[in-house]
Amino acid sequence: MGHAYTPGLKVTSNYLIKKDRILPLKGEVKVRVGDKVQPDDVVAETHLPGNVVPLNVANILGLPPEDLEMAMSKKEGEAITEGEQIALKKSFIKYFNKACKATIDGSIESISHITGQVLQRGKPVPVQVKAYLRGEIVEVFPNEGVVVACHGAFVQGIFGIGGETYGNLRIAVSDNSTVLTDELITDDMAGQVIVGGSLVTADALEKAIKVKAKGIVVGGFDDKDLRDFLGYDIGVAITGSEDKGITLVVSEGFGKIDMAGKTFDLLKNHEGQMACINGATQIRAGVIRPEVVIPRVEQGHVEVSGPTEVMGLATGSPIRVIRHPYFGRLGKVTDLPSPLHKLESESKARVLEVEFEDGSKAIVPRANVEMIED
Amino acid sequence: MAKFDKPEDIKVIVATDCGSTTTKAILIEYTNGEYRLVSRGEAPTTVEAPFEDVTMGVLNAVAELEELTGRKILDENGKFISPANGKIGTDVYISTSSAGGGLQMMVAGVVRSMTAESAERAALGAGAIVMDVIASNDKRLPHEQIERIRHLRPDMILLSGGIDGGTTTHVVELAELIAAADPRPRLGSSYRLPVIYAGNKDAAEAVGKVLKDKVDLKTVDNLRPVLERENLGPAREEIHELFMEHVMAQAPGYKKLMSWTDAPIMPTPGAVGLIIQTIADQYNIEAIGVDIGGATTDVFSVFRPEGNKPVFNRTVSANLGMSYSISNVFAEATVPMVMRWVPFEMDERDLRNRVKNKMVRPTTIPQSLEELIFEQAIAKEALRLAFIQHKSFATTLKGVQQQRTIADAFEQKSSGDSIVNMLSLDMLIGSGGVLSHAPRRQQAAFMMIDAFLPEGITRLAVDSIFMMPQLGVLAEVQPKAATEVFEKDCLIHLGTCICPSGKSKKGGPVMKYSIELPDGTITGTLNHLEMKKFELGLGDDGLPLKAKAVLEPGKQFDLGAGKGVKVEVELNGGVVGIILDGRGRPFDLSTLAEKERVSYLKEWMKELDIYPAM
Structure with missing residues (x-):
């Protein structure tokens, strides 16, 4: 196949970023096209139907299910409050009356004369969708949500944990190869997004949570530390819902890997500015990568243009090798031979020749490189 | 497309499989007294944006077959030429599909190891991914089961339970859980979620009452009429019918594809x-x-x-699996079990x-x-x-x-x-x-x-x-x-x-x-x-x-x-x-x-x- 390489992760200082902000159910959109928004602004909200809690009233009252209807003091659709009587089994002697009480606030969803079950529906749960970015509303889907857009710098990571958050960028290391250790994390990093170099240690991550930093952007992270940090092993790469008090965006991969110079320089150039980050990662079915968005300070009006053309691999393309034995090394494509090449593993694959930054050259399968895209 | 009275009259066959990333086409011909594969072609699947029409990928894959074999299969309007005549056309065109995540189902039954397991077998055999098995004795509280059903958004639900003449209460209870969850189908909200009932025939009416306003209910023969025997055929057939009618019909371009094929499109597995x-x-x-x-x-x-x-x-x-799920294999198997097959040492952290x-x-x-x-x-x-x-x-x-x-x-x-x-x-x-x-x-x-x-x-x-x-x-x-x-x-x-x-x-x-x-x-x-x-x-x-x-x-x-x-x-x-x-x-x-x-x-x-x- 012509495109037998992994499309690269985007690292660019000038990009139009658009985000769909959609409600899980239909509801109310709170903003209009052209409105300027901040990350915390609510752009749409709705109410999810409350939880259903069944109660086998017939069993509780010791009634056959077909007699339940008569014993019910609340009918389907009526409101209930916790502790309120919803059914009563009358006896000749009042003392022996038996009552059944609601276990939640909400309403009666259904009464079954076959199973004797009464379903209580909890109160609706409010759901709000926030803007996430500092930008402008460029499209409204009535009752469903909006599209927020902004111009700014954009960095895609390879893997992350934790959801959407924002804070000012703070560079904590001297260069892209320095390990982010706990000594480098200081109390004044509260509310900030910390940038590290080749690796973040488990201690540094814990310290960042302690000082109430919002996020960490770093080149690599050790799988063992990830497992210790989460308390479980991630089997399938679907993340974003972890609630650990911090969002982590890993730009290169697992292990100690220098953050790409271009990524580090870009983040450094924007130190002190607001960065909106999201660790959500999904590798299957509609790939989602973690990201860092640095909205431009002066947004002006956001012009929405068409999608940009994605170029394929060519001689001169900057690439990163994404598998052993050259994992993490950066270079430029110097040749793209078309015949299949027999690798050391004896697999036959399309390959390319790469010249690394130190001038050395190697043959690598095209499937094992990733373009560094602008 | 041409119809054949006898299978022997079919001499040229084109078949495609629309996978989630690649659509694969094969050409089979009857020559020298035997059926043989002549060639294969492939093209990226076009279910997702920006194409959103599965037939484009099919036509591209078939066009590659044409190029490789010299057989003209499609006419100027991109339609299959049928029946075959010399190096032109095909007698039969058939297809399978797993694009868009395949067929995703939830099954429910009364006892986890009996009717629920039979329902699971029926769904798996029909080629579905079983997202969850809900059973009266699965140790989850009813509200947890409801939450789960609501959260899952399957393509369809198979509800079983009770042998004929057996429990009705537990089966209706399951139906009530489903009704309370008010599940929405995965693809589109323009139709109601298909639910197949294949349980105790005595409970069918009551189940119908509970579910009829909430879902699109189909009732088939009990898949476990007696404890000693499973009868999975009717449930499996209904799954395939509904797969065509609902799931496939919702996926972009499938209505067109269904009109082209000579046999129902089947889930790949x-x-x-x-x-x-x-x-x-x-x-x-x-x-x-x-x-x-x-x-x-x-x-x-x-x-x-x-x-x-x-x-x-x-x-x-x-x-x-070997890529998306490789980490899970490693975690489930544990390092020593993987490394026992490797005749040299490697650093565990690495x-x-x-x-x-x-x-x-x-x-x-x-x-x-x-x-x-x-x-x-x-x-x-x-x-x-x-x-x-x-x-x-x-x-x-x-x-x-x-x-x-x-x-x-x-x-x-x-x-x-x-x-x-x-x-x-x-x-x-x-x-x-x-x-x-x-x-x-x-x-x-x-x-x-x-x-x-x-x-x-x-x-x-x-x-x-x-x-x-x-x-x-x-x-x-x-x-x-x-x-x-x-x-x-x-x-x-x-x-x-x-x-x-x-x-x-x-x-x-x-x-x-x-x-x-x-x-x-x-x-x-x-x-x-x-x-x-x-x-x-x-x-x-x-x-x-x-x-x-x-x-x-x-x-x-x-x-x-x-x-x-x-x-x-x-x-x-x-x-x-x-x-x-x-x-x-x-x-x-x-x-x-x-x-x-x-x-x-x-x-x-x-x-x-x-x-x-x-």
């Missing part, structure tokens, strides 16, 4: 199951098929536990990072030999774990009362025993990148032997280009074409593995053998923990060469005829040949001392010529 059943029927054999993908591993089996009646089972191990890096960059391939050996070690564990799941699912019916005689007391047979019998298994078929595209065919054989641990005499094969799905649908239209192409073009016959089952404490000889190979008869003794390989290839017709053999297992060992009983058989060759495995069964490599393990592994790899010199 359902079709794979069909071809395996067809083959097992045709040759009267017991077979296991495995398809190991990036995210999931499917295992299919046909066994005959009660003599002649074949029983088909399929399981999907949702999180065992290994973990490598596995995770493959997970986040799933399309990469092993460049170095070390990476290949490591990846194949993980594949062995993924296959082994998927097979354990399969064995525990493919059982005799649970909950069946059995009459016991005094003789049964010694056998300790009970309901719910696995019907998978490795000694009687005739054929093991592997599919999926890591098996089909292993640089050496011996590697595929070695992976399957180590993972499945076949016993006795077992033929091994791999699917060359994953055309089992297309052949599965074809089996419904023209079974002869499906089986001929399966044997001659789809399968790469690897050969036969002979492994005497049993254990020897002392070591020493396991089996004496005498095999009449084309270049002369070889005789010898296979010793404990020894593996041997002999060449016995394929004939000019692409089918395995045969060799007569006399095999005499030791007193503690069994080849299927009983301990120590000599067998005279005809062995099938293949691109790998005949493999003798003297490691005994059960076999667990991790029981060997470290030094021994490495030295034996190296010896087996050398004898079977698995890897280039290390």
Whole structure:
């Protein structure tokens, strides 16, 4: 196949970023096209139907299910409050009356004369969708949500944990190869997004949570530390819902890997500015990568243009090798031979020749490189 | 499209499989008295934006077929030309599909190990991914079950429960849970979620009352009318109907595609199951098929536990795969179990990072030999774990009362025993990148032997280009074409593995053998923990060469005829040949001392010529 390489992760200082902000159910959109928004602004909200809690009233009252209807003091659709009587089994002697009480606030969803079950529906749960970015509303889907857009710098990571958050960028290391250790994390990093170099240690991550930093952007992270940090092993790469008090965006991969110079320089150039980050990662079915968005300070009006053309691999393309034995090394494509090449593993694959930054050259399968895209 | 009275009139067949990333087309023609694969074409699947029309990918894949074969299949308007006339047109066009995530179902039943399990079997057999099994006794509280149903958004739900005349209350309770959850279908909100009721017929009316305003309810015959018998056919057929009517019809371009095909579009795994059943029927054999993908591993089996009646089972191990789920395989299997297949040391921290890096960059391939050996070690564990799941699912019916005689007391047979019998298994078929595209065919054989641990005499094969799905649908239209192409073009016959089952404490000889190979008869003794390989290839017709053999297992060992009983058989060759495995069964490599393990592994790899010199 012509495109037998992994499309690269985007690292660019000038990009139009658009985000769909959609409600899980239909509801109310709170903003209009052209409105300027901040990350915390609510752009749409709705109410999810409350939880259903069944109660086998017939069993509780010791009634056959077909007699339940008569014993019910609340009918389907009526409101209930916790502790309120919803059914009563009358006896000749009042003392022996038996009552059944609601276990939640909400309403009666259904009464079954076959199973004797009464379903209580909890109160609706409010759901709000926030803007996430500092930008402008460029499209409204009535009752469903909006599209927020902004111009700014954009960095895609390879893997992350934790959801959407924002804070000012703070560079904590001297260069892209320095390990982010706990000594480098200081109390004044509260509310900030910390940038590290080749690796973040488990201690540094814990310290960042302690000082109430919002996020960490770093080149690599050790799988063992990830497992210790989460308390479980991630089997399938679907993340974003972890609630650990911090969002982590890993730009290169697992292990100690220098953050790409271009990524580090870009983040450094924007130190002190607001960065909106999201660790959500999904590798299957509609790939989602973690990201860092640095909205431009002066947004002006956001012009929405068409999608940009994605170029394929060519001689001169900057690439990163994404598998052993050259994992993490950066270079430029110097040749793209078309015949299949027999690798050391004896697999036959399309390959390319790469010249690394130190001038050395190697043959690598095209499937094992990733373009560094602008 | 042209209709044929007799299947024999079908001479040209085009079949496609619309996968989630690639649409594959094959062309089969009847020439010189046999059906053969002529060529294959492929193109990216076009279900997702910006195309959102599956037929574009189909037309592109078929256009590639046209280019490669010179046959004109499509007219100027992109329509199939039918019937075939010389080098123009096709007699039949059929398709399978797993695009858009395949068929995702939730099933429910009263008792987890009885009706709920039967419902699960029906759904899996129809080619579905079972997202969850809800049962009255699954230990979740009702509100948790409701929350789960609401959260899942399946394509459809199969509700069973109760034998005919049995419980109605529990079944209606399940229906009430579903009604309370008010589940929405996964694709689009313009239609109501299909729910199939296949439970106690006495509860059908009450279930109907509870569900009729909330979902699109279909009622079919009870899938477990009595405890002793399953009746999965009607539920499976309804699943396929609804798959076409609802799920497929919602996916972009499928209405058009459905109007083109001569047989209903089938979910890909359902079709794979069909071809395996067809083959097992045709040759009267017991077979296991495995398809190991990036995210999931499917295992299919046909066994005959009660003599002649074949029983088909399929399981999907949702999180065992070689790329997206590789990290999960590693976690489930544990490091020592993976590393026992690797004859050199690797740093555990580094290994973990490598596995995770493959997970986040799933399309990469092993460049170095070390990476290949490591990846194949993980594949062995993924296959082994998927097979354990399969064995525990493919059982005799649970909950069946059995009459016991005094003789049964010694056998300790009970309901719910696995019907998978490795000694009687005739054929093991592997599919999926890591098996089909292993640089050496011996590697595929070695992976399957180590993972499945076949016993006795077992033929091994791999699917060359994953055309089992297309052949599965074809089996419904023209079974002869499906089986001929399966044997001659789809399968790469690897050969036969002979492994005497049993254990020897002392070591020493396991089996004496005498095999009449084309270049002369070889005789010898296979010793404990020894593996041997002999060449016995394929004939000019692409089918395995045969060799007569006399095999005499030791007193503690069994080849299927009983301990120590000599067998005279005809062995099938293949691109790998005949493999003798003297490691005994059960076999667990991790029981060997470290030094021994490495030295034996190296010896087996050398004898079977698995890897280039290390």
